[in-house]
Amino acid sequence: MPLRIPYTAPFPPPTIHPPSAHSLAGSIAALASFLSPRPNSSKTLLLTGAGLSVPSGLPDYRGPRGTYTLRRNYRPVFYAEFVARHASRQRYFARSYLGWPAVERVKPNKGYEAVGALGGLGILGGVVTQNVDALHPRAHPDLPTIELHGSLHTMTCLSCGTPFPRADFQTELTRLNPAWAGYMASLPASIPGNPEDAPATTNPDGDAELQPSANPDGDVAPAPGAPAYETFRYPSCPSCLASPPLLEDGSRAEIRVDGDGAWMPGSSGGVLKPGVVMFGEGVDPGVRVAAERAVDEAGRVLVVGSSLATWSAWRLVRRMRDKGGEVGIVCLGGVRGEGEVVGEGIGGVRVVGRAEEVLPEVVEALRRRVDGGEGDGGKGSLRAARQL
Numbered sequence: 001m002p003l004r005i006p007y008t009a010p011f012p013p014p015t016i017h018p019p020s021a022h023s024l025a026g027s028i029a030a031l032a033s034f035l036s037p038r039p040n041s042s043k044t045l046l047l048t049g050a051g052l053s054v055p056s057g058l059p060d061y062r063g064p065r066g067t068y069t070l071r072r073n074y075r076p077v078f079y080a081e082f083v084a085r086h087a088s089r090q091r092y093f094a095r096s097y098l099g100w101p102a103v104e105r106v107k108p109n110k111g112y113e114a115v116g117a118l119g120g121l122g123i124l125g126g127v128v129t130q131n132v133d134a135l136h137p138r139a140h141p142d143l144p145t146i147e148l149h150g151s152l153h154t155m156t157c158l159s160c161g162t163p164f165p166r167a168d169f170q171t172e173l174t175r176l177n178p179a180w181a182g183y184m185a186s187l188p189a190s191i192p193g194n195p196e197d198a199p200a201t202t203n204p205d206g207d208a209e210l211q212p213s214a215n216p217d218g219d220v221a222p223a224p225g226a227p228a229y230e231t232f233r234y235p236s237c238p239s240c241l242a243s244p245p246l247l248e249d250g251s252r253a254e255i256r257v258d259g260d261g262a263w264m265p266g267s268s269g270g271v272l273k274p275g276v277v278m279f280g281e282g283v284d285p286g287v288r289v290a291a292e293r294a295v296d297e298a299g300r301v302l303v304v305g306s307s308l309a310t311w312s313a314w315r316l317v318r319r320m321r322d323k324g325g326e327v328g329i330v331c332l333g334g335v336r337g338e339g340e341v342v343g344e345g346i347g348g349v350r351v352v353g354r355a356e357e358v359l360p361e362v363v364e365a366l367r368r369r370v371d372g373g374e375g376d377g378g379k380g381s382l383r384a385a386r387q388l
């Protein structure tokens with residue numbers, strides 16, 4: 001089963017294709033041609049990653065050079081640890097508690113707006129995203145989005161599967177953790193991502209830094225002075241508490257909570273999990289199949305702001321290439337396996353640029369084609385696509 005584990009080796013530098021895409025104007029023209037509907041061809045599928053959300057204020061995992069240096073101190077909690085260990089959940093939830101306000105107030109940027117405009121032009125069949133910030137559905141509710149790695153905005157019970165809004169979970173965390181609430185109140189309103197060249201200290205646990213810093217999954221590493229992770233309390237699933245579910249062995253789960261309703265070790269159920277695919281966890285089979293179907297129904301795929309470090313994203317691009325569809329890439333840094341899917345003798349487009357700068361220009365170029373400013377063979381089919 002493909003697991004969500006980042007590929008940490010550095011990627012080769014990007015090979016720009018076609019050569020005319022070395023300039024911004026050339027990049028825009030190449031992308032507009034790539035996206036222009038062809039007769040008897042299906043629409044484009046967009047595959048997006050953290051790079052698209054960076055201008056909204058969410059940090060990327062990788063720096064412009066495509067290496068992991070930007071996040072060198074970040075060691076995420078893995079799924080198996082989360083399920084098995086109360087202490088791992090305390091660490092995860094404490095950091096996610098600090099990170100939630102930024103996740104909640106983040107807004108779609110110009111890159112997301114351009115995606116919505118491409119949908120409005122009838123060019124995109126849909127979006128598959130690795131992002132868990134729910135910015136796609138917010139920016140373009142009418143263009144279908146498959147959230148490959150889930151969403152930070154919901155929680156799900158590991159025992160009974162009942163969903164729980166993340167915002168309500170946060171309210172409960174504040175109630176159960178007054179010392180952490182006080183610590184959070186002392187933090188700056190905006191917590192920066194760990195900058196590539198900033199001095200950083202690492203404790204034996206591998207994540208402490210001089211300043212609090214943010215990671216893309218809504219995770220914030222606290223600085224020295226924060227309360228200890230072991231003090232962090234989190235609520236039990238309210239459904240399990242009201243009506244303990246049957247376990248796999250047929251016995252009834254026993255949920256123990258303290259006087260304030262916080263989950264207690266020794267319980268055999270009632271743990272709430274973030275609605276995201278955690279590191280080391282498999283992508284939901286239903287979501288995986290839906291994403292594969294989206295690839296099969298599309299004529300080509302455009303990758304935006306993703307280094308394809310996770311297997312679940314890379315295999316979709318590989319699938320498109322295997323069926324003979326073209327691949328386009330807009331990304332600042334190197335991308336996993338890009339030489340296999342785009343370039344001289346293969347086709348496709350490889351552009352080095354920021355999505356929020358390039359995509360709005362591409363939308364304008366495509367609109368000009370529709371309106372007859374730069375007439376070509378794709379004009380009629382673009383008009384037709386828009387009317388669909």
Ligand SMILES: [Zn+2]
Binds near residue numbers: 238241270
């Ligand atoms: Zn439950």
